[in-house]
Amino acid sequence: MEAKGLFNVARKEFIGHLTSKKFIVILGLFLIISALAMHQGMDYYNNRLENYKEQISQIKDVEGIEPGYMPEKPTIMLVFMFMSSYIMMLGAILAIAMGFDLVSKEKETKSLKSLLSCPVFRDEIINGKALGGTLALVFAMGTALLISLAMLLIFSIVPSMNELATILVFGIVSIVFLLAYFAIALMMSTVSGDSGSALIYTLVIFFILGSLLPLVGPTVAGMVTGEPPERPAFHIQHETDESEGPSIKEVSEEEMQQYQEELRAYWEKRRPITEAFNIISPNMNYQKISFLISNPQIYSAVYEQSSPFTSTGYFTGGGEAPGLQEVLGKVWKNILALIIFSVVFFAIAYVKFMRLDIR
Amino acid sequence: MLFQRKYVLALRRALYKYRYRKRSKGGEQEGEEMIKTENLTKEYNGNKAVDGLNLEIAEGDIFGFLGPNGAGKSTTILMLVGMIEPTEGKCIINEIEVARNPLKVKAIIGYLPEDVGFYGNMTAEQNLDYFARFYAMDANERKKRIEELLELVQLDGVSQKVGGYSRGMNQRLGLAQALLNDPKVLFLDEPTANLDPEGVFQYREQIKQLSDEGKTIFISSHILAEVSKVCNTIGIISKGTLIARGTLEELKNEFGRVGTENLRIIVETIEPLPEIEHEDIISAEYSEAKRKVVIESKSDLRDYISSELFEKGVKVKEMRMEEPTLEDVFLSVYRR
Ligand SMILES: Nc1ncnc2c1ncn2[C@@H]1O[C@H](COP(=O)(O)OP(=O)(O)OP(=O)(O)O)[C@@H](O)[C@H]1O
Numbered sequence: 224m225e226a227k228g229l230f231n232v233a234r235k236e237f238i239g240h241l242t243s244k245k246f247i248v249i250l251g252l253f254l255i256i257s258a259l260a261m262h263q264g265m266d267y268y269n270n271r272l273e274n275y276k277e278q279i280s281q282i283k284d285v286e287g288i289e290p291g292y293m294p295e296k297p298t299i300m301l302v303f304m305f306m307s308s309y310i311m312m313l314g315a316i317l318a319i320a321m322g323f324d325l326v327s328k329e330k331e332t333k334s335l336k337s338l339l340s341c342p343v344f345r346d347e348i349i350n351g352k353a354l355g356g357t358l359a360l361v362f363a364m365g366t367a368l369l370i371s372l373a374m375l376l377i378f379s380i381v382p383s384m385n386e387l388a389t390i391l392v393f394g395i396v397s398i399v400f401l402l403a404y405f406a407i408a409l410m411m412s413t414v415s416g417d418s419g420s421a422l423i424y425t426l427v428i429f430f431i432l433g434s435l436l437p438l439v440g441p442t443v444a445g446m447v448t449g450e451p452p453e454r455p456a457f458h459i460q461h462e463t464d465e466s467e468g469p470s471i472k473e474v475s476e477e478e479m480q481q482y483q484e485e486l487r488a489y490w491e492k493r494r495p496i497t498e499a500f501n502i503i504s505p506n507m508n509y510q511k512i513s514f515l516i517s518n519p520q521i522y523s524a525v526y527e528q529s530s531p532f533t534s535t536g537y538f539t540g541g542g543e544a545p546g547l548q549e550v551l552g553k554v555w556k557n558i559l560a561l562i563i564f565s566v567v568f569f570a571i572a573y574v575k576f577m578r579l580d581i582r
Numbered sequence: 583m584l585f586q587r588k589y590v591l592a593l594r595r596a597l598y599k600y601r602y603r604k605r606s607k608g609g610e611q612e613g614e615e616m617i618k619t620e621n622l623t624k625e626y627n628g629n630k631a632v633d634g635l636n637l638e639i640a641e642g643d644i645f646g647f648l649g650p651n652g653a654g655k656s657t658t659i660l661m662l663v664g665m666i667e668p669t670e671g672k673c674i675i676n677e678i679e680v681a682r683n684p685l686k687v688k689a690i691i692g693y694l695p696e697d698v699g700f701y702g703n704m705t706a707e708q709n710l711d712y713f714a715r716f717y718a719m720d721a722n723e724r725k726k727r728i729e730e731l732l733e734l735v736q737l738d739g740v741s742q743k744v745g746g747y748s749r750g751m752n753q754r755l756g757l758a759q760a761l762l763n764d765p766k767v768l769f770l771d772e773p774t775a776n777l778d779p780e781g782v783f784q785y786r787e788q789i790k791q792l793s794d795e796g797k798t799i800f801i802s803s804h805i806l807a808e809v810s811k812v813c814n815t816i817g818i819i820s821k822g823t824l825i826a827r828g829t830l831e832e833l834k835n836e837f838g839r840v841g842t843e844n845l846r847i848i849v850e851t852i853e854p855l856p857e858i859e860h861e862d863i864i865s866a867e868y869s870e871a872k873r874k875v876v877i878e879s880k881s882d883l884r885d886y887i888s889s890e891l892f893e894k895g896v897k898v899k900e901m902r903m904e905e906p907t908l909e910d911v912f913l914s915v916y917r918r
């Protein structure tokens with residue numbers, strides 16, 4: 224008896240989403256674009272794989288190579304990284320399109336009054352709407368992932384168990400990201416008087432969180448920390464490794480080390496500021512998570528070294544990618560932030576809906 | 583203006599008698615009390631939309647809730663059906679307090695809002711099925727009930743989505759949705775607002791039929807004629823307070839009797855009118871270059887006037903007598 228109303232609402236909402244024109248159109252567009260993006264991603268993946276194989280064979284040919292440098296074995300998650308940027312745009316728009324009129328439209332068409340004249344609790348209605356929307360987003364993301372898996376198989380790329388698990392995690396994180404925007408839209412729909420302003424305000428928030436914050440973060444960090452330390456006068460570092468040219472005399476070992484210390488300190492100071500801004504942007508959180516899932520090695524180089532570019536050159540990393548668990552260990556804060564986003568905005572929608580004046 | 587005040591007084595007298603009669607019988611009327619409000623009050627930003635309303639409606643009654651725009655009819659109904667919470671006081675339906683147990687009340691009532699709305703992207707059947715799922719009905723029951731109701735409101739065979747409905751169709755669907763759970767008590771907020779004459783006629787038949795089934799029906803309207811055709815008891819609300827309450831018969835009899843006390847005689851002539859004098863005349867208003875007069879009098883003076891005019895050689899174009907209608911009385915009550 225208790226949950227009957229909830230499931231009835233969720234069922235109707237779910238069917239309503241799947242049969243609505245805007246959902247079909249945006250999802251269709253999203254699927255087509257992400258399929259194309261995946262196609263691109265697969266080319267990229269194949270190239271990287273070729274490179275990797277070449278490098279491995281070279282390393283095997285050349286005896287006595289330094290063990291510190293190993294090429295990175297590409298994962299098929301690279302393919303999904305190409306998808307994630309479209310999820311951030313079109314996916315978010317889909318979630319917003321689904322949520323922005325859920326309550327306001329019912330107020331406008333007065334169907335809410337008819338609905339509330341039935342023996343149903345208000346919380347069953349708002350929870351049912353959230354549940355129905357979530358299921359529709361799961362459906363959308365599930366379809367996208369199924370299509371991508373099918374495409375992988377068509378291009379005879381067979382994911383390993385570990386990769387399948389990573390794809391699943393990617394899917395779940397994507398859904399949580401979409402939920403954040405769905406919750407914001409639902410909240411606006413409950414708070415605003417009409418659907419029009421609900422949409423506009425949701426888009427405003429979308430641009431603030433998605434575009435403004437990621438720009439503001441580095442700017443503020445730059446203002447706080449000032450200019451990065453001067454690099455000692457020398458040109459290409461790895462020349463020093465190969466040839467004993469006279470130019471290297473200009474930079475002493477200590478100078479170099481000191482510079483690196485300073486640079487590390489600089490980045491250490493800078494990171495918490497940018498991170499503080501990033502953690503309140505669903506987009507940045509999602510970007511970080513999906514980037515790390517698809518490029519664990521580059522990620523550890525970029526985000527965990529003292530600076531993006533160390534003295535040894537591009538990036539350093541082991542040949543083996545860190546396991547999924549290790550990756551999740553690094554981004555749990557971001558995943559949590561995404562979840563908190565959804566929960567907070569949904570909670571506002573809930574409280575507001577419970578007190579909504581029905582007239 | 584003068585004669586209107588008289589009717590107001592008469593109306594008050596009728597009210598008093600009604601109340602007195604009720605008290606003398608010890609409240610033991612034909613049916614049990616079905617709807618009751620106690621000191622019901624709703625405030626919006628300090629303004630009282632409904633102000634200390636005390637209403638009692640017996641089981642099986644068809645109650646007409648009359649009042650001008652903004653009187654607080656819809657607000658009262660919204661509180662009665664558990665849609666908004668009273669600022670003060672309470673509503674009791676079938677001995678259940680609405681604010682305490684809204685779901686239990688909603689299970690036994692039907693409500694047609696004044697501006698009823700549905701999901702435009704679904705058909706009438708789908709809309710009703712969605713709402714029906716909130717009541718304890720299995721799939722077969724739902725299907726049967728929805729078929730019956732759509733036939734009743736003559737929307738069967740309409741495959742169009744509700745978004746394309748006319749306002750009248752919408753309102754008829756609203757009645758069907760209010761009847762989904764075969765309610766004991768039915769609240770209809772201006773049910774005929776968007777109906778065509780044919781629709782109004784059918785609606786009246788439906789109300790009679792529903793009343794025969796023993797339902798208590800609460801109808802709000804600002805149109806007296808509408809209410810007087812179907813209701814057997816009436817309450818009048820103005821500025822949030824109940825200013826009159828009684829059975830239709832009581833109110834009618836009272837006004838029917840006093841109705842003969844004051845008359846309006848309207849005379850139009852071809853030549854200018856002479857001065858007409860008679861002790862029963864209360865006032866006379868000439869217009870249209872003395873070719874028209876509206877006389878207010880205590881008795882029917884048509885014989886006297888016509889012989890007067892005949893003597894003076896004034897040809898009569900039209901002469902008619904108007905008795906004040908109930909409408910006039912209610913208007914004056916409204917404007918109090
Ligand atoms: N949300 C609100 N905020 C402020 N005042 C309101 C609100 N809703 C209604 N009112 C006021 O309450 C009063 C009663 O309104 P209500 O809708 O009950 O009138 P009504 O008798 O149903 O009129 P009508 O015949 O026009 O339907 C009105 O004066 C209106 O201005």
Ligand SMILES: [Mg+2]
Nearest residue numbers: 655656657696
């Ligand atoms: Mg009203």
